[in-house]
Amino acid sequence: MKFIIEHLEEKLWPWCIIEYRHISKLIGKKNLIFTNVRFKKDCDRLAPFGKAYKESFRELGLPRVCVLDPSSEKTLSRADAGRFDHLAFGGILGTYPMQLRTKKLISGYGSWETRNLGDRQMPTDNAVYVAKKIVEGMNFEEFRFQDWLVLETGKGEAVELPYRYALVDGKPLIAAQLVQHLKKAGGF
Numbered sequence: 034m035k036f037i038i039e040h041l042e043e044k045l046w047p048w049c050i051i052e053y054r055h056i057s058k059l060i061g062k063k064n065l066i067f068t069n070v071r072f073k074k075d076c077d078r079l080a081p082f083g084k085a086y087k088e089s090f091r092e093l094g095l096p097r098v099c100v101l102d103p104s105s106e107k108t109l110s111r112a113d114a115g116r117f118d119h120l121a122f123g124g125i126l127g128t129y130p131m132q133l134r135t136k137k138l139i140s141g142y143g144s145w146e147t148r149n150l151g152d153r154q155m156p157t158d159n160a161v162y163v164a165k166k167i168v169e170g171m172n173f174e175e176f177r178f179q180d181w182l183v184l185e186t187g188k189g190e191a192v193e194l195p196y197r198y199a200l201v202d203g204k205p206l207i208a209a210q211l212v213q214h215l216k217k218a219g220g221f
């Protein structure tokens with residue numbers, strides 16, 4: 034199974050690079066494809082983490098693509114491992130409340146099969162992690178999640194992350210570098 038990140042942010046922000054590097058660590062560089070990366074310099078920056086294309090995945094003619102979309106009616110299951118060769122995710126920051134941007138920006142175009150991972154929005158790295166575990170055989174019901182994360186910045190302030198995080202060894206899955214970045218910058 035290959036994992037596609039359709040980059041949908043206007044720029045390749047520092048948090049995108051941190052999150053995309055985390056995804057590469059979770060699933061392996063050879064399994065990761067970045068698409069819709071508008072500038073060659075950004076493709077070059079992502080090359081250490083996976084293959085990067087300027088084109089949208091829609092233009093690449095990749096076979097058996099399923100789009101992961103919280104608004105899909107079907108939940109991803111282990112049986113989907115035999116149905117699809119590619120799982121596509123939005124490289125996009127969540128909005129609170131959720132605005133169905135995956136549907137508007139990706140799955141609403143063309144006749145893609147879609148699957149959800151529950152109805153709560155996860156950061157892209159968490160969605161990739163959960164999808165990978167499911168196609169490897171784990172049941173959705175076996176996951177434990179934490180909704181809403183609060184990071185104390187140490188300056189008497191906090192950054193709130195109103196998203197769903199998978200618990201791995203009892204801790205929310207978030208890149209240590211992203212925590213540092215959010216504390217320093219006070220947000221994304």
Ligand SMILES: C[S@@+](CC[C@H](N)C(=O)[O-])C[C@H]1O[C@@H](n2cnc3c(N)ncnc32)[C@H](O)[C@@H]1O
Nearest residue numbers: 101102103122123127133134135150154155160
């Ligand atoms: C931060 S989410 C963006 C969600 C976006 N705000 C929306 O309204 O659809 C980034 C990506 O992770 C994937 N994702 C996150 N949560 C998901 C879920 N519950 N089910 C399926 N895909 C999910 C989707 O591919 C989504 O585009």
